[in-house]
Structure formats: C-alpha cells, structure tokens
Amino acid sequence: MRYSVLLLLLVFCYSCQVEKPNLQRQYIDAPWELYLEQFTNPIADSITIPSTVHSAIIAKTRHPFIGNNENRMQWITETDWTYKTQFKVDRNTLKKEYINLNFEGIDTYASISLNGVTILETDNAFLHWKTDVKPYLKEENELLIAIKSPLPIEEEKAAANPYTLPVGNRVYTRKAQFQYGWDWGPKLNTMGIIKPVYLEAYDHFKIEDVYIKQNYIQDSIANLTAQIKLSRPITEQLTYQIKVNDSLYPIKITDSLLASDVHATQEVHFEISNPQLWWPHNIGEPYLYEMEVLVLKDGKLIDSKKLQRGIRTIELVNEPDDLGTSFYFKVNGVPVYMKGANYIPQNSMQDLVTDQHYEELLSDAVDANMNMLRVWGGGSYENDVFYEKCDKKGILVWQDFMFACAMYPGDDRFRESVTQEITQQITRLRNHSSIALWCGNNETSEAWKHWGWQNGRPQTERDSIWEDYRAVFQIAMPKYVSELTKEPYWESTPKLGRGNPRYEFEGDAHDWRVWHDAYPFEHFEDHVPRFMSEFGFQSHPSYETIQYINKDGSLNIHSVDYASHQKHERGNELIQEYMARDFPVPTNDEDYVYVSQLLQAYGMSKGFQAHRRARPYNMGTLFWQLNDCWPAVSWSSIDYFGNWKALHYQAKRDFENLLISNYVKDGVLHSYVVNDDLNDLTSGYSIKIMDFYGKELYQESFVGTAGMNSSTKFHHIDLSSLDIDLSSVYVYTEFGSRRAIDVLVRPKDLKLPKEELSLKSIKTSVGYQITLKSAVFVKDAFLYSPVKGHFSDNFFDLEPDVEKTLFFETDSDVAPLFKYKTLNGLMDH
Missing domain, CATH: 2.60.40.10 (Immunoglobulins)
Structure with a gap:
C-alpha cells in the first residue's frame, strides 16, 4: 500500500490541535526487596532502583571501602540473588495497544519473570533490554529478577573455549571489567538492576529514536537531517513537525518526504541559517540548540522527542608528515589542542553516583581548564547525564568501547551480543556534540603484540585469537560507526606503546616508562609523542580519605587497613624511589602524604609543559587519571571524596590557554x-x-x-x-x-629559607577569604582544614613581600582552623 507523508514546519505556532501524547511511561523504581538465594525473608527491603547487591546490603554487613573489608565481601559475587517487587497498572494503561517492559541495565546474568512467566534472559550489562509484556500484565503484578553469579558461568564458557585467553575469565562476561580488580581499584564484582526499569504503553506507534545528522555547514547554512525511527512501519498519513529553539530561529525545509515503501524510519531535511557553532569551552561557547521532533496523526500529537544539539564539525587528522604520522583534532576546521584526563567510573557501586556527583566532577574538570576527557574502556558507558553535562560545559569526550587489556572470545553469541551493544551505544550517544572519537579498546592491540601473550602458543591459536580481535575491532566497529554516526573511529589506544620505538612519531601514545619502568621525570621532556592519551604517577590521597580508610581514623599510611587500598604491587616502593630523587623524604606520615602529592604534580607538570611546548608536533595531553572509584592510593588528581590533589591544581595552571x-x-x-x-x-x-x-x-x-x-x-x-x-x-x-x-x-x-608565613582570613557569604604573605620565598604552600571545603588555589609558590589572596568555599557552619605546610618547613636550616 502506497502512502504519503506530509511534512509541516511551523515557525511561530501549531496549526493543529496539540494533545497529550499517547505514550505513557511508568517507572518501577521502588520499593524492591532483595533475597539471598532461596526465598525466606528479604535480606534488604525498600530498595530503590538503580541498585547493586553490594550497596543494598551495606547497612547489614560492612562498607567495602573501609579498612580491608573488601576481602570480606567476595562471597556476594559467589552467590545468586533475587530482586522482587509488586506494582500496579491502571486499567487505561492495560487497554493500550502496545506495552513494553524496559530494563536499561541488568548486571549481568538474569532470568526475569512477570507474574510467574519468564519473559527475558539477560547476559550483557551494557544492553538495554526490552520485551512485550501485554499478554502477561495485570492490574496487580509481581516482578522477579533472579541474578546469577557470573563466576561459574564464566568458568563454563572458559572450559568450552578451545584455548585459554589472557587475563582470566572476566573476558567472557560483558560487564564493567574494572569490577574484577585493577591496579587502582578493588575487586567488587557487583550484580544488580543498575539502570531504570519502566513500562511504556502506547497506541498506534511511538518515536523509537531521533538522530539529528549534520550534513554540512556551508555559506552560513547548516544543513541537517532528522532521522526519525518509529516503533513500527506506518501506512497511514502522518504529519512531522520540527521545532528549533521554539521555532524562533530562522530555519527552513530543504527537502520533503516522498516515500513509496513502508518504512519505520523517515528523514526530514532542514536548514538553520547563520548557525551558532558549538565549541570546546576554552576557545568558544558550547552553544546548544533546543530541538523537538513531533509526529501527528489526523491532527493529534502521537509522540514527540526533545533533545539538545550543538552544530559543529570534528575531524581526526591522522596523516603522514615529515616527522611520522599526525594525530590531532579539528573542531569547526580549527586544530584544537586537547588538555584533560582519563575518566573512570566514580564508584565501584555505580548506582551510588548521583547527578550532583557528575556536576561537581565535570565542573572540576572545567575549572582545571580541561577540554577533553577519555572515558576509559575498562569501565562503563556512562549515564546520559554525563554526556549532557559535557555537552553543556564544552568538554569533548573520547569514548572508548568497553574493552580493556584483554583478548576476547569469538563465539557466535559473544559477537551477536557485542554487535547489539555497540549499535545500541552509538545510537544512544550520537546526538551528543561532546563525542569526539569512538575508540575500539584500551591497550588490547598493544598487549597482544608486546606483553608476551603470544608466547608459547601455536601459530594456529595465535591466528584464531587475532582473527576474533579483527572481527570486532577492525570489521564490526568501524562499519557501525561509519553507518550510524559521523564521528571518527580509532581502533585501539595506544596505536603504538612503549614497546615500539615508533610510539613517539605515530598516532597516540601511552607512555609508562615513567612509573612502571621507573624512568626519571625528565623522560617526558626528551620523548614527546604526537598525542599523549595516557601517562601518570601515583600519590597518596587527602588526609580526610586516609582517615576514612583507617578504622581508627588515623593518618597511618603503614597500617594493614591502608595497605589494602594500594593496589599496585610496587606502588609504595616507586613513590619512595622517585621522592628520594627529587624531594626531601619526610619521616612522619602527614608530611610524607603532602610531599607525595607535590611529587606527583612536579613530575606530571614536566609532561604537560613539554607536550604543550611541542605543539603542533604534539596536539594533546590526557593524563591518567581524573578520579577514583573508591578511597585509595592512585594516579588520580581528585580523590574519592572530591578533594583536589596538588596535581589538579597544577593541571589548572598548566592547562591555561x-x-x-x-x-x-x-x-x-x-x-x-x-x-x-x-x-x-x-x-x-x-x-x-x-x-x-x-x-x-x-x-x-x-x-x-x-x-x-x-x-x-x-x-x-x-x-x-x-x-x-x-x-x-x-x-x-x-x-x-x-x-x-x-x-x-x-x-x-633548594636552599630554602625558614618560612615566615602570615595568614589572615575573613568570613564571606560562601566561606572565607584568605590572605597570605611572607618576607621570604615560600615553596609549595599547602593549606588544609578539618572542615570540609574547597580552596580556590593550593600547593602554590609565594614571592617575598607579595600578598596572595584565595578563597575557601564551604557549607559548614563550623569556623575552620586553617593550617599550612610548606616545603621550606621540611628543609634542614
């Protein structure tokens, strides 16, 4: 049956009656109960979704972030769990033509039943699962989600594989890989309902997806296409409407819909005159247009979708030149130097991360003059709010697909699941102007070639493992990225690691000769790559964090409690070795923590500045790592409780335009x-x-x-x-x-004089104004207080007889006692 589609663009008002869309959404978020294996009494109740088992039962067990409690929590992953809830559905909803139950994220292996009928089996924590429940839904309903331990399932899959894959059984489960333990994070392999659960009920159809595709910007015109996917093919006559900035912005139609076949996807072509471009925040305004797509049938609004979209071009320039092969980004035709860090999940129990956590951390990135964050491939595809805030704040996102430091299996179900995963995630995120790059994996190619993983394997086995790699990262991913979005694809980061002498001259680099190989910090000045996408150095966290870790509340960095929060086997040894090279080594823990942060900032600053001096040869410096997922000794510039280390203050100075x-x-x-x-x-x-x-x-x-x-x-x-x-x-x-x-x-x-520092503070509406002055040069002044708050500047040098004013922002009603440390105070005089 042939049909026509009428496209109508209204500039000032609707020409038809606008009614409430027929789509109804009902979240099933509370209360849930959690059962341990066999049904008896719930181990936890009044649970709100999202949830992980670990976070749900903390109140009845121990907090895994305190002391060495992590070791006592491993039984949780070895156990099967069941979430249970009852919910009501009104009669009008039950009469709807279509009713789907959506699970945006289940971690990981689950059997889901509704009113005693199994409706879904899940096996990928990165997938959005959806199923038709109209035949089973009643006015009063019971929903059970039985989650199985991943460990025996992984063992079974590993046994079925004809050869052993590197790094263990984690590769067989599609979930956040860092949960299995990393050299900065705990082994907390969580399970749960990690994203929202909701019913969607509607008649006729609904909008499944809208993609605002940017075709080109030319002669003061932005040419765009709205690709509108409906939930099913439609044979009736429909009206499509597009609004931009409430239709007040000058836009016009450049094409109309003429379709002769029945399709679920339609394309609406339109233009914006004199478009205002989206820029990274450090060189312009990250301007976002408010866009809305509406679909009407017989003059009645059936469904609509709102989104914010920036207009910008982004290009990865990776071309041979006289020095090797370039690697840099052009935004709106302009080469942009990338300054930033690698981002990891903000909590091992990711359900505990709130919108406020995202706001604070991303604001801290902007405050430190970062214009790019790399979402690391061993974590998770982040929640929508992360990308929305990056869009608004003008932070570009290097988006890894979630594969890290491993070779992965190639069985049919694994490849099918990965295909669903990457297409879903590209589709979900492609409207975000902050997305600058899709990257296949973290260090997988480098590891296979240079970490000894091929040793002792027959050639047929090596060929088979590499072919499984190629199928995902060299064939599937570039295909779907090119088909579904316009942003560039990069197979693996780094292109070349320190095991290849060409790492300085081609593509992006991870240089760990400083730290892992114990090279001096001056290595950063002598060996500058084209784009440094990962490098770092550890330090101890804030005093607050150390006191939280130690059950006795002390600053003892030699305690058993604290030792369990240093996950790098040589971490403390390397900090000591580097400190002895460049700094005085304190004998008490409080001073040692302070100097460890100075050491981290000092070494990383050599890298930041060397990279920036080398532009345009080098066009990016992203350090490891921005944040922590738990309280720990790590490479982060901001610790778990949001306290800036010396490194973050130094990055702020070194990343100024x-x-x-x-x-x-x-x-x-x-x-x-x-x-x-x-x-x-x-x-x-x-x-x-x-x-x-x-x-x-x-x-x-x-x-x-x-x-x-x-x-x-x-x-x-x-x-x-x-x-x-x-x-x-x-x-x-x-x-x-x-x-x-x-x-x-x-x-x-340094022959630093004895410190002569004066400090005065004045109460303000948001905290305190602090003025410091010294008769002599002061090196690395560090201010701190037992009152929770944030210093506008810290770990700074102070010239003789020059006043410095800074601010301490706090919500506390307690008057803070300000203390300070200086490198002068640690020197022998």
Whole structure:
C-alpha cells in the first residue's frame, strides 16, 4: 500500500490541535526487596532502583571501602540473588495497544519473570533490554529478577573455549571489567538492576529514536537531517513537525518526504541559517540548540522527542608528515589542542553516583581548564547525564568501547551480543556534540603484540585469537560507526606503546616508562609523542580519605587497613624511589602524604609543559587519571571524596590557554609562551631571576607576540654566564595576563629559607577569604582544614613581600582552623 507523508514546519505556532501524547511511561523504581538465594525473608527491603547487591546490603554487613573489608565481601559475587517487587497498572494503561517492559541495565546474568512467566534472559550489562509484556500484565503484578553469579558461568564458557585467553575469565562476561580488580581499584564484582526499569504503553506507534545528522555547514547554512525511527512501519498519513529553539530561529525545509515503501524510519531535511557553532569551552561557547521532533496523526500529537544539539564539525587528522604520522583534532576546521584526563567510573557501586556527583566532577574538570576527557574502556558507558553535562560545559569526550587489556572470545553469541551493544551505544550517544572519537579498546592491540601473550602458543591459536580481535575491532566497529554516526573511529589506544620505538612519531601514545619502568621525570621532556592519551604517577590521597580508610581514623599510611587500598604491587616502593630523587623524604606520615602529592604534580607538570611546548608536533595531553572509584592510593588528581590533589591544581595552571613554560636543559634556561586561543597576543614579556629574599639578580624585558594556536620560544640564557647560586633563586616570568614562578634545581636541592608565613582570613557569604604573605620565598604552600571545603588555589609558590589572596568555599557552619605546610618547613636550616 502506497502512502504519503506530509511534512509541516511551523515557525511561530501549531496549526493543529496539540494533545497529550499517547505514550505513557511508568517507572518501577521502588520499593524492591532483595533475597539471598532461596526465598525466606528479604535480606534488604525498600530498595530503590538503580541498585547493586553490594550497596543494598551495606547497612547489614560492612562498607567495602573501609579498612580491608573488601576481602570480606567476595562471597556476594559467589552467590545468586533475587530482586522482587509488586506494582500496579491502571486499567487505561492495560487497554493500550502496545506495552513494553524496559530494563536499561541488568548486571549481568538474569532470568526475569512477570507474574510467574519468564519473559527475558539477560547476559550483557551494557544492553538495554526490552520485551512485550501485554499478554502477561495485570492490574496487580509481581516482578522477579533472579541474578546469577557470573563466576561459574564464566568458568563454563572458559572450559568450552578451545584455548585459554589472557587475563582470566572476566573476558567472557560483558560487564564493567574494572569490577574484577585493577591496579587502582578493588575487586567488587557487583550484580544488580543498575539502570531504570519502566513500562511504556502506547497506541498506534511511538518515536523509537531521533538522530539529528549534520550534513554540512556551508555559506552560513547548516544543513541537517532528522532521522526519525518509529516503533513500527506506518501506512497511514502522518504529519512531522520540527521545532528549533521554539521555532524562533530562522530555519527552513530543504527537502520533503516522498516515500513509496513502508518504512519505520523517515528523514526530514532542514536548514538553520547563520548557525551558532558549538565549541570546546576554552576557545568558544558550547552553544546548544533546543530541538523537538513531533509526529501527528489526523491532527493529534502521537509522540514527540526533545533533545539538545550543538552544530559543529570534528575531524581526526591522522596523516603522514615529515616527522611520522599526525594525530590531532579539528573542531569547526580549527586544530584544537586537547588538555584533560582519563575518566573512570566514580564508584565501584555505580548506582551510588548521583547527578550532583557528575556536576561537581565535570565542573572540576572545567575549572582545571580541561577540554577533553577519555572515558576509559575498562569501565562503563556512562549515564546520559554525563554526556549532557559535557555537552553543556564544552568538554569533548573520547569514548572508548568497553574493552580493556584483554583478548576476547569469538563465539557466535559473544559477537551477536557485542554487535547489539555497540549499535545500541552509538545510537544512544550520537546526538551528543561532546563525542569526539569512538575508540575500539584500551591497550588490547598493544598487549597482544608486546606483553608476551603470544608466547608459547601455536601459530594456529595465535591466528584464531587475532582473527576474533579483527572481527570486532577492525570489521564490526568501524562499519557501525561509519553507518550510524559521523564521528571518527580509532581502533585501539595506544596505536603504538612503549614497546615500539615508533610510539613517539605515530598516532597516540601511552607512555609508562615513567612509573612502571621507573624512568626519571625528565623522560617526558626528551620523548614527546604526537598525542599523549595516557601517562601518570601515583600519590597518596587527602588526609580526610586516609582517615576514612583507617578504622581508627588515623593518618597511618603503614597500617594493614591502608595497605589494602594500594593496589599496585610496587606502588609504595616507586613513590619512595622517585621522592628520594627529587624531594626531601619526610619521616612522619602527614608530611610524607603532602610531599607525595607535590611529587606527583612536579613530575606530571614536566609532561604537560613539554607536550604543550611541542605543539603542533604534539596536539594533546590526557593524563591518567581524573578520579577514583573508591578511597585509595592512585594516579588520580581528585580523590574519592572530591578533594583536589596538588596535581589538579597544577593541571589548572598548566592547562591555561596562555602558558609560560620555563625549563632548564644542559645548563640553558629556555622560556616558551604557548597560546591556545584563536587570537594572536602581543604584549610585554619580562623575565627576572630573584633570590629568596626578593633581590633581583637578572632581568630582561621586551614586547613579543604569541601567535594564535602556537608555541613560541621567547627567551633563553646560558645560566653559567650568570654568577648566581641556582639553588638559592627563583625565576619570575610575565606575559600578558600570565605569571609564572619556577625554580632551577630539584626541590630537594633548594636552599630554602625558614618560612615566615602570615595568614589572615575573613568570613564571606560562601566561606572565607584568605590572605597570605611572607618576607621570604615560600615553596609549595599547602593549606588544609578539618572542615570540609574547597580552596580556590593550593600547593602554590609565594614571592617575598607579595600578598596572595584565595578563597575557601564551604557549607559548614563550623569556623575552620586553617593550617599550612610548606616545603621550606621540611628543609634542614
């Protein structure tokens, strides 16, 4: 049967009656009960969905984040569990033509029954499951979700595989891989209903999906297509409407729908005149259009879908050049330097992460001048709110598919499940303007080639394992990314690891020679890759976090409790080794924690600045890692409780669009100005060398220009030509609005004077204004307080007789006692 579709675009008002859409959604979120294996009495009740078993039973057991309780919680994963609830459905809903039950996320192996009838079997925590329940639904209903332990299922799958795969049985289950334990996280293999459960009831049809496809931007016109997928093919005449910014923005139709066959998907072509583009926050406004698609039948609104969409182009430039192969992103045709970090799940029990947690962490990323986050492949595809906030805040997202540090099986069900997973996730996330890249996996290709995983295997086995890799990452993923979205695809990060000498010259790099191989921090300055997508260094967390971990509330970093929160087998040893190289090594735990954070910031800063100085050869620096999933010793810049470490404050300084970068190489002081803005900056440049009491020993100044999107060497001087003691001076540099303070030798070699620091505070409406002053140079001033709050700046250097003002923001009614530490105070005088 032929049909016609009438496309109607209304600019100022609807020309037909708008009624409430026929789609009804009913969330089944509370109360649920949780049963341990056989039905007796519930072990927990009044549970709200989302939920994990671990979080549901914390009140009746132990919190796995305190002390070594993690070890006592492993029985949970070895056990089968059942969630149970009753819910009512009104008669009008029951009369609807279609009724589906949706499970946005079940972790992982579950048998689901409704009113005694099995309706679904699940085996992938990354899938949205949906099933027709109209035949089984009543006014009063009972829903059971029986979740099986993944461990015996994985053992069975491993036994059926003709060969053993590297890293163990986790590869057989499609769920967050970090739950099996990582070198920064606990082994908390959770199970549960990890995302919303809801009924959808409707007549006729509903909108299944809308994709706003950006075709091109040309001559002040953005040409777009709304791909509208309905729940079923429609033979009746329909009216489609599109609204942009409540139809007040100048838009017009460029094409109409002429369909001769019955399809569930239709395309509506439209244009926006003089579009306002979406930009990363550090170089422009992340402008979002409000868009709404409406579908009407016989003048009545059947369904509508609202979304926010930015108009922007993004391109990954990966081309051969004289130095190797480039790797950089163009946004709206402009090369953009990427500054940011790798993001991991914010909690091992992900149901405990709230919208406020997302808001605070992503705001902290913006505050530290980050314009890109990489969602790491061993965690989870994040909740919608994560991407929505990245869109609004102007943070680009490098999105890994959820595969990490492993070779995966290739049986039919696994491939079928993975295909569903990647197509669902691309479809869910593709409207987000923040998505910059789809990446197949984390370190899988690198591991297979350089981690010894092929050793001792016959060639036929190696070929078979690699063919399973190719089927997913070289065939399926690029196919679906290219078919379903316009963003670029990258097979594996890194393209080349430190096991390949070409890692500095081609694609992206993970450089772990610092830390894992114990190379000195200066390695970062001598070996700069095209794009550093992962590198890092550990430190201890805040005092608050350490006191939380230790059951006795102490700052003892040698306790049994605390030892269980250091997951890297050489972690403490490496911190000690690096600290002895560059810093004084304190003998008490409180000072040691402080210096460990200085050490982390000091080393990583060498990398940040070396990478930025090298632009355009290098066009990105993403460190490992932004955040923690539990209280721990780790590579994070923000600890589990949201406290900024010295690294995050240093990243904020080093990621400013305008950076003054000074470093010493072979006795020569080099000074660069890096400008990530899209405008040239001409200003006075001044460099001074001062002693620790404020006496000027050397000065030079001139007018210079830092070109847009560039790194420019402004000054150099052979320090041997100056009659100065390098251990007793600091360098002050100024250009435009930026100031930089640097020292010329390792911190442990500084001859710092005894601290003479004064501190005054004044109450404000949101906390306290703090003013500091010292008669001598102060190195690495760290302010802290037992009152929960946030310092606007910390771990900073202070010039002699120069006041510094900062702010402490707090919600507490308790007047804080401000304390401080300085590197001066740790030196022998």
